[in-house]
Amino acid sequence: MTDAAIIVAAGRGLRAGGERPKQWQELAGKRVADWTIRAILRAGLSPVVVVLHPDDMEIAGLPDQVIRVAGGATRDASVRAGLDALDEAQVQNVLIHDVARPCVPSGVIEAVREALKTAEAAAPGLPVTDALWRAEDGRVAGVQSREGLYRAQTPQGFRLGPLKAAHAAHPGGAADDVEVARAAGIPVTIVPGHEDNLKITLPEDFARAAAILGRAMDIRMGNGFDVHAFEDGDGCWLCGIKVPHDRALKGHSDADVGMHAVTDAIYGALAEGDIGRHFPPSDPQWKGCESHVFLRHAVELATQKGYTLSNIDCTLICERPKVGPHAAAMQARMAEIMGLAPERVSIKATTSEKLGFTGREEGIAAMASAVLIAK
Numbered sequence: 424m425t426d427a428a429i430i431v432a433a434g435r436g437l438r439a440g441g442e443r444p445k446q447w448q449e450l451a452g453k454r455v456a457d458w459t460i461r462a463i464l465r466a467g468l469s470p471v472v473v474v475l476h477p478d479d480m481e482i483a484g485l486p487d488q489v490i491r492v493a494g495g496a497t498r499d500a501s502v503r504a505g506l507d508a509l510d511e512a513q514v515q516n517v518l519i520h521d522v523a524r525p526c527v528p529s530g531v532i533e534a535v536r537e538a539l540k541t542a543e544a545a546a547p548g549l550p551v552t553d554a555l556w557r558a559e560d561g562r563v564a565g566v567q568s569r570e571g572l573y574r575a576q577t578p579q580g581f582r583l584g585p586l587k588a589a590h591a592a593h594p595g596g597a598a599d600d601v602e603v604a605r606a607a608g609i610p611v612t613i614v615p616g617h618e619d620n621l622k623i624t625l626p627e628d629f630a631r632a633a634a635i636l637g638r639a640m641d642i643r644m645g646n647g648f649d650v651h652a653f654e655d656g657d658g659c660w661l662c663g664i665k666v667p668h669d670r671a672l673k674g675h676s677d678a679d680v681g682m683h684a685v686t687d688a689i690y691g692a693l694a695e696g697d698i699g700r701h702f703p704p705s706d707p708q709w710k711g712c713e714s715h716v717f718l719r720h721a722v723e724l725a726t727q728k729g730y731t732l733s734n735i736d737c738t739l740i741c742e743r744p745k746v747g748p749h750a751a752a753m754q755a756r757m758a759e760i761m762g763l764a765p766e767r768v769s770i771k772a773t774t775s776e777k778l779g780f781t782g783r784e785e786g787i788a789a790m791a792s793a794v795l796i797a798k
């Protein structure tokens with residue numbers, strides 16, 4: 424038996440402004456609904472039903488594992504459609520969440536699930552702390568006790584079977600599922616909500632939500648540095664391009680010093696050592712290996728660990744060969760290997776003013792940075 428989730432995303436949310444319903448508006452680089460679905464999937468709820476407006480059923484970009492269900496004309500009807508998609512033989516509890524709450528902390532979801540181990544129903548709430556007024560014509564006409572008052576949040580959790588029965592018996596027009604459950608006599612336990620779990624309602628709520636998501640964003644940065652000496656030859660592999668020169672770079676692999684620095688930057692961001700750890704130079708199978716094998720491995724490792732490569736920046740340090748005429752080709756090749764848009768790949772060069780080993784043209788050095796963002 425599992426804990427399932429229903430994300431109610433069928434509304435048209437006009438108060439939030441914008442040309443599209445609020446759940447499809449952009450928020451910190453994704454759509455509101457994408458953040459909400461991500462939070463629910465990360466909490467380990469399964470299956471996850473997303474109730475969509477009938478016009479949105481084919482909307483692109485939702486994760487494969489979510490079940491799309493067409494909603495009804497009212498919130499109640501949409502929730503009922505979502506409940507009908509769940510199997511009582513497999514699902515014990517169902518958590519119903521507003522799509523407009525993309526910043527729900529994992530702790531709030533966990534508190535609801537924990538309470539459901541003993542309670543018939545549980546929902547997050549925050550005690551009202553501000554004084555409350557009654558108003559008439561813009562003037563305070565009286566005060567209202569805040570004693571025992573809570574602000575209701577979601578996800579609200581219930582046993583699947585009893586909630587289905589409660590919805591079937593309800594006349595409609597409920598503000599939330601707690602109201603439906605209570606009308607059927609189901610007691611609802613309050614668990615602590617969170618101020619971050621705001622409901623996007625007004626245009627200014629987008630900025631608040633973006634700040635909360637930015638604070639929680641997992642960004643990882645790594646750097647890489649590499650040096651290869653010159654030897655006799657007719658050109659150097661630099662960032663995936665064979666650059667004609669009167670010398671070559673010496674190394675166990677193709678000695679692509681720039682690509683090695685970038686690869687090490689990605690491994691560094693993952694705290695996964697360097698190329699030597701994954702492709703030991705003592706192992707003859709990597710002799711003469713083309714360096715894109717290493718770079719692809721680092722990018723795949725990042726993906727496996729749940730990160731997306733955001734951008735890289737690489738600086739080649741040498742007097743010669745001149746890098747400028749080849750920089751655009753290097754950028755395109757590196758972008759292709761990493762599966763990145765070229766504008767996220769920076770390849771530049773500097774001399775060292777004839778100082779040091781690079782200045783004496785004994786070899787080439789490269790340094791690189793990489794930024795990874797958790798998906």
Ligand code: MG
Binds near residue numbers: 651674679683
């Ligand atoms: Mg190297």
